[in-house]
Amino acid sequence: MYQPSLTDLTEPAKLRVGLIGFGCVGQGFHTILSQLPEAELVVARIAVKTPGKARPLPAEQFEFDAHALVQDPELDVLVEVIDDADEAFQLVSAALRLGRRVVTANKAMLARHLNTLLRLELDYGGTLLYEAAVAGSIPVLRTLDSYFGSEPLLALRGILNGSSNYVLTRMSEEGSDYATALAEAQRLGFAETDPALDMAAFDPRSKAVLLAAHAFGTLVHPERVLNLGIENITPADLEYAAAQGKKIKVIAEIRQAGPGSVSLAVLPRLVDAQSPLYAVEREMNGIELEAAYAGSQFLRGKGAGSFPTGSAVLADVRALQRGQRYEYSKLGADDRPRLAPNLETEVYLRASSAEALEEVAQWLELPAPNGQHFLTGTVRLEALLARRDALREAGVFVAGIGEIQPAALPVASIQEAAVLAA
Ligand SMILES: NC(=O)c1ccc[n+]([C@@H]2O[C@H](COP(=O)([O-])OP(=O)(O)OC[C@H]3O[C@@H](n4cnc5c(N)ncnc54)[C@H](OP(=O)(O)O)[C@@H]3O)[C@@H](O)[C@H]2O)c1
Numbered sequence: 001m002y003q004p005s006l007t008d009l010t011e012p013a014k015l016r017v018g019l020i021g022f023g024c025v026g027q028g029f030h031t032i033l034s035q036l037p038e039a040e041l042v043v044a045r046i047a048v049k050t051p052g053k054a055r056p057l058p059a060e061q062f063e064f065d066a067h068a069l070v071q072d073p074e075l076d077v078l079v080e081v082i083d084d085a086d087e088a089f090q091l092v093s094a095a096l097r098l099g100r101r102v103v104t105a106n107k108a109m110l111a112r113h114l115n116t117l118l119r120l121e122l123d124y125g126g127t128l129l130y131e132a133a134v135a136g137s138i139p140v141l142r143t144l145d146s147y148f149g150s151e152p153l154l155a156l157r158g159i160l161n162g163s164s165n166y167v168l169t170r171m172s173e174e175g176s177d178y179a180t181a182l183a184e185a186q187r188l189g190f191a192e193t194d195p196a197l198d199m200a201a202f203d204p205r206s207k208a209v210l211l212a213a214h215a216f217g218t219l220v221h222p223e224r225v226l227n228l229g230i231e232n233i234t235p236a237d238l239e240y241a242a243a244q245g246k247k248i249k250v251i252a253e254i255r256q257a258g259p260g261s262v263s264l265a266v267l268p269r270l271v272d273a274q275s276p277l278y279a280v281e282r283e284m285n286g287i288e289l290e291a292a293y294a295g296s297q298f299l300r301g302k303g304a305g306s307f308p309t310g311s312a313v314l315a316d317v318r319a320l321q322r323g324q325r326y327e328y329s330k331l332g333a334d335d336r337p338r339l340a341p342n343l344e345t346e347v348y349l350r351a352s353s354a355e356a357l358e359e360v361a362q363w364l365e366l367p368a369p370n371g372q373h374f375l376t377g378t379v380r381l382e383a384l385l386a387r388r389d390a391l392r393e394a395g396v397f398v399a400g401i402g403e404i405q406p407a408a409l410p411v412a413s414i415q416e417a418a419v420l421a422a
Contacts, residue, residue: 015321016044018069020091021082022055022062024189025105025132028310029079030057041317045069049082070095077320078102079313081132085109096120096128103316105132105309108197111206111222114213118328127325129316134207135160135285137308138301139315141326144214148291149329153215155255155290157275160207160266162283162303163191163198164230164250169281172238172247178231190283190304200229200392201250201266208252208266215254215289216262217330220339226385228267232397237350240374241399246270248399249277255290258406261340265381269400270348276300343381346402350374352395360396363387380407 019026026046033039047066048055055062066082069075070091078095082088085108092109095102097120104110110117110133121128131141135158144153159165163185170181182199185191197203205227212218230250241248249271257263271278276298280286285303290296302308330336349366350373351357357369364387366377381404384391391398 014040014042015076015317016074017041017317018072018075018078019043019046020066020069020078020080022046022048022057023081023083024306025081025309025313026079027056028306028308029081029313030310032307032310032314036314039314039318040321041314044075045072066091067094070098070100076101077317079317080104080106081309081313082106085112089113092117092128093120096126097124099124099126101127101320102129103132103313103320104128104130105313106130107133107203107206107210111209114210115219118331121325127320129319129324129326130210131316132309132312134210135287135299136162136301136303136305137311138285138287138299138303139312140211140287140299141214142315142319143299144211144289145326145328148215148289148294149327151294152292153256153289154292155253156211156215156287157251157253157255157277158204158208158211158287159249159277159280159285160204160252160287160303161198161201161250162285162305163195164201164204165280165285166190166283167199167230168233168238168248168250171233171235172242173281175235177235178233185283188283196229196231198229199231201227204250204252204266208254208264211252211287212254212262212264213328213331214326215330216256217328217333217336218254218262218264218339219331219336220264224339224385226265226267226381226388228384228388228391228398230268230397231392232395233268234350234397236373237348237397237399240348240350241270244270244272246272247278249280251277251400253404255404256337257340257343257404260335260337262337263340263343263381263404265343265345265404267384267398267400340406341382342407343404344378344407345381345400345404346376346378347384348374348376348399348401350397356394356396360391360394363390376401378402378408 167181
């Protein structure tokens with residue numbers, strides 16, 4: 001039976017938080033805290049960048065040297081939610097060198113520097129948590145890290161970018177064109193200032209890199225991962241999918257590709273109604289996990305926005321308060337899988353003219369399109385990655401229509417892929 005003790009009756013000291021960044025995420029976190037006075041947390045200092053900017057709190061609550069917060073021993077936890085990945089890396093790595101407890105939401109910074117940050121965490125005894133960086137309010141990292149820490153995963157598929165998903169929903173449900181749907185996403189505050197991060201799938205690529213580390217123990221630099229986006233999509237592409245009873249969704253997929261290897265790619269794909277991702281619309285995110293013993297599971301929720309990300313930051317701060325850290329048990333395994341080379345998938349490709357498509361078919365060694373504006377064929381992921389920017393500039397839209405799998409014919413040599421990438 002529960003016996004109250006003296007320690008239950010003494011008021012616990014409030015954890016002092018240093019908040020770096022007071023934009024969408026920082027304000028969401030701050031507002032949530034102000035509505036939960038029992039949360040045993042207090043934001044003791046706030047650093048921002050621009051003096052004189054209008055803010056919802058009195059000006060004297062803001063300061064402009066974030067490094068001063070990193071150095072302040074009176075702060076128990078640092079929350080880094082700024083929009084500058086390079087500066088975020090400087091701040092977070094300096095904090096970890098001091099053995100501090102840090103929460104960040106900066107996926108681009110994390111994906112690029114995960115290896116270094118993990119090293120600093122180990123060497124100096126600090127802790128870094130970053131649930132908000134992957135799918136906003138969806139607690140996927142802690143699910144992977146604690147619940148699936150030992151069980152092998154077979155695959156993980158996710159819609160991880162609310163802005164591009166919003167654009168796709170608007171286009172398919174309301175027949176909007178791409179530019180109109182994107183302008184609406186920006187007006188509603190879903191899209192990043194630089195729309196390429198969302199629409200060209202750089203943002204979900206960073207998230208997929210973080211998921212690969214937690215789900216499979218695979219550490220990979222984001223630039224090695226194929227990311228294709230939707231900037232060139234037209235209603236004709238959605239009609240092509242709809243004629244087959246499918247939708248186009250930008251899917252980040254990580255899956256076992258063979259012994260000791262995983263495939264990892266982010267690209268628009270035709271999704272059928274049996275997939276739980278089919279029904280993930282507008283700014284929502286969704287993640288399907290296929291585990292070796294638990295079977296299939298699906299997580300769905302708000303992937304961005306002030307309160308959903310503020311909620312994830314709060315959950316991480318509370319986890320730090322309880323002394324929790326990621327176990328990274330799969331990263332510690334000797335047989336952690338590598339990124340598989342020599343993968344292929346069947347794609348649908350559409351260009352604005354038959355001539356443009358003819359040229360693209362040559363680049364990718366596909367059969368000539370016979371005067372059509374679109375073609376389907378099997379291509380290697382390395383070839384798509386090497387031609388990614390050229391395809392985008394040529395106005396080509398690419399969508400996966402099959403599984404990603406080991407290529408039937410081996411690549412002639414690794415050098416061939418390197419030549420393509422040059
Ligand atoms: N928005 C989302 O839904 C969402 C979701 C998941 C993850 N994230 C990530 O969370 C981070 C923050 O995003 P956000 O949307 O909140 O950005 P934001 O609205 O643009 O706000 C950025 C904040 O960072 C401050 N800042 C920038 N450089 C700084 C520096 N050197 N020192 C101190 N403060 C600095 C800015 O100061 P000023 O106010 O003075 O300009 C501003 O308050 C990003 O890494 C983003 O990718 C965002």
